[in-house]
Amino acid sequence: MLALRACDGLERNREACKKLVTEALKVLPQAKRKQLQRFVKTQSILVSKEHKRAGKGLDSADQGLVLADLAPDLVAAVFSHLGPCSLAVAACVCRTWRTDASKESRWRSIYEKAHGIPVRAESFTSRKHYFRDSVAEIFKGKGRQCLPYRSGRRLRDGCPIWLDDSVDHDSSPLLCLFVKEVTAYIVEGKGFALPPLLRGRHHQVHQHIGPWN
Amino acid sequence: MRTVILRSSDGADHIVSSEAASLSRTVQSLLEELEAKEGEESPLIVPLPNVCDCTLRKVLQYCIQHTEPGTNLTGRIHVSETRRRDLEVWDRNYMLVSTDELYHLVMAAHYLNVPGLLELCCEGIANLIRGKSPQHVRQHFGLVNNFEKAEEEDIRRTNLWALVDEKELAKK
Structure with a gap:
């Protein structure tokens, strides 16, 4: 937070700030996090106001906020x-x-x-x-476990248990629903291996995705 | 085969075959107009004021790749299985771009009306949404949470089954 205050306002530091904030958000406890988020919010409002005054408008590239419109x-x-x-x-x-x-x-x-x-x-x-x-x-009850929430944490930690159950009956339409979400991560190469359960089942996985494409 | 010159917003020219250029319906209709007006022989220059040079280059990569022999062009029914699979892999690698590029690409695809590319981009964006929490999505897409408190509570409750408990995550 202190580091943030030190570098706030400076245009060229904004990228660094953003990284700092995301890192900090991961580490800090709940209360601190909220405080930080509030702080960032007010800060970014200030920044955008300054920008508008300067007649520049927000440069989308260095904000990472590009898909809004x-x-x-x-x-x-x-x-x-x-x-x-x-x-x-x-x-x-x-x-x-x-x-x-x-x-x-x-x-x-x-x-x-x-x-x-x-x-x-x-x-x-x-x-x-x-x-x-x-x-x-x-x-x-199943959706929560199925999501590879936050950069695949859930999947990296091991395959959710429910998947075990449904893989037994291969034709289960329920499986199709999940597999699409899960494999998107695997197939898109988000940086981790196929969960043990699905290893060697590439073909099957693709078959399941079939009707979705 | 005829060649066409596509001119981007910053004035750079790209020479492509008319076959590739016609993947864009916008360009295709512009070409037809031009041909009717100028006659068959004159060089065809299509100005595209809404597309910048680097995006246009990327779009044309797609168009050229997808018009190579054996591709799924309208009218050609027989597409070899291997070719189709190759294209899928190519598409997937093609989509490895930054969010920023993706945004420009989707806007260009929308404006140029390239159905295949548009579909591809939309899937790319869908993949960005996948596996994120609502707060995360907002951050990533630069969207503002404009719900009233009660409203948000309500919509969260309806869709609770898909949401990971934030508190639970914070503990970990």
Whole structure:
């Protein structure tokens, strides 16, 4: 924090500040973290005001805040690639994202994929958010463990136990849902090996991803 | 095969085959207009004021790669399996770019209307969202949390099943 104060305000130090903050956030306890976040918030507001006064506007490159102003149809296109867990997270991000990520049509297609069959339109229309709730029902208690949260910590620590159970019945549509999220990390080369459970199952994993692409 | 000159916002020219350039629907329709106006023989120069040089170069890499013989062009039904797999690998490597580049790329793909590239970029962005907490996503995308307190509580409760307990993580 002290180090931050020392270098705040200086333009060229901003990149370094950002790194410092992210590092510090990992280490500090909860209370300290909140304090730091507040501090950073006020600071960055100051910075942006100064910028506006100078007539420059925020330079997106050195802020890392680049994807803020995606067009709505682009956001929609992005969301169509998301699995259930990520979609639920996206809904919690901000108002515009919530509106899009809560659309029943999205959850409906996930629901259909999970069950492997198309649903008849008229059968479920009576309840609001029927599909979202039913998908949530499937994932309850499991979603938390399935997410390779925060740069793959969960996966690196070892494969979640539930995956063990569902791999036994290979055709389980539930597995397909998870595998997509999990393998994205593995396939995209995020820097760690295939979890032991999935080792030697590349082919199978890809098969599972198949219908999702 | 005809060649086309694409001119980026900073005035740099790129010479590509018309086949590759036509992957962009925007360019394709511009080309048709130009051809009708100027006749078949004159050189075709397409100015693209919304795309900067380095992004255009990257986009053209994609276009050229995807128009090589045996690629999935409209009208050509037979695509060899190996070729398709090669392209997939190529695409994946192609997507190893910084967030910043990705942003410019997706905007360019949107403007130039290259469906395949747009799809690829969207998947790339989706991968950025995957596995992050809402707070993390906000930081990464520069989004502001504009929920009212009650609203946020509400949406968090509905989607609780997908969220890792922040407190739980802090303890570790």
